[in-house]
Amino acid sequence: MTFDSASARFSLPFLYAGQSQKEVFVNEALARCDMLLHPAIEGETDLPPPSPSEGECWLVGMEASGAWNGQAGTLATFQGGNWIFVKPRDGMRVFDLSTRQEQLFWGSWRKASLPMEPLGGSTVDVQARAVIGQLVAALQALGIFPSA
Template sequence: MTDEDSARLGLPLLAAGQAQKELWHNEALTLLDLAVQATVEEINRNAPPAAPQPGQCWIVGGTPTGAWSGQAGAIAGWTVGGWRFVAPRAGLRVRHLPSGQTAVCDGSGWRIGEVRASSVLVDGVQVVGARAAAITVPTAGATIDAELRGCVDAILIMLRKHGLIAS
């Protein structure tokens, strides 16, 4: 980034008295078109596709080749003018079209399909909150009811499997 680029997305800025400002302005709009509400065809692809369509984007893998060399982790977008790249920055997020999952750049790489929240609400009602402490599996008692114990065990297994309680 230089003083001629915006701080967050590295968009080219106009300078006072600059000739051909439309070129800089159009380049900034092209990069915004790739980064705002971004969607990607594939994540961690290292080689450019053979026949990209204008507006299609990919997240470049860790060992890029060809026209993508030196752009590891960037969003690569095909435009009428060729490849454009939006550098990865913490907080940048894209939607992976084939899976519908979200990928978020954490500053060191892309985290795919993770949802981070302190709770999940459905129709305004909290249905999932923070993980609770482990629940002890019953092992004995004055009266042993095998059917009830099996049911409780199954419930505990599923709660652990879904990460709602600790093991």
Template sequence: MTSLKTPRFGLPLLAVGQAHKELFHNDALLLLDFLINPVVQAVADDPDLLSPAEGDCWLVGTSPVSGWSGHAGEIAGWSAGGWHFIKPQKSMKILILSGDANEKGSAIYDGTGWQHIPQISAPTGGTTVDSEARLAIDSILGLFRTLRILPEI
């Protein structure tokens, strides 16, 4: 028998003669809604400390408790039906809206864990200042921050 889930993200598939197909279809759409342009509020370990709105997502931290136990490193999305979990795939990128300087910004999943993209500061100091080069570097850094490739300073 074939699996009734997609191979990458485990989205539920429909089967011939399956009862309540709309439940499986709606669950797949909900997970896709979380996956398209994945944005998480922050990194957290305890869902009991949160007040999620429908559609909010968090990146589950390394020591999850309560309802998130066993889901470290996954994306947890909240809906009226409760928490839904998405296992990340290699090279998946997310945007983390808040947190400390090491967490906020973009992160990429490398197959074993999330790698947070570090801050890159604009050039300062030096004995020879090339203002045109600094302007170009500042423009590149600004573009990367606008595209959310780099976190904002």
């Protein structure tokens, strides 16, 4: 059995027998795992924050520049004083702390938008509006719809 130098899904580095400085590769793999297990992003931006905290994770915007140039649409985590980038895969989900909402990657990042509330109508519509309002509130609480 032979292996590539990194895993297929998230480029986690593999170790080889007799490899020197294994701790570098293990630490990089652990940093990526830390980023990818239950990922939560601070938000989406085109520029890296000026003073990031260790472990901070961001979704790199489509107009990425500076230290993030060429990394549009990736996840960026600050680990060990450096930015680590991971290209998303279809089906990946992140929780956006700035909007308190989940995002899904399927060719591009997607998130649900808040539906318009129904307007007008008669008495029956009052009850329907109340139920729709409760459904929207429940979906907001679950992070599916953005908070109002």
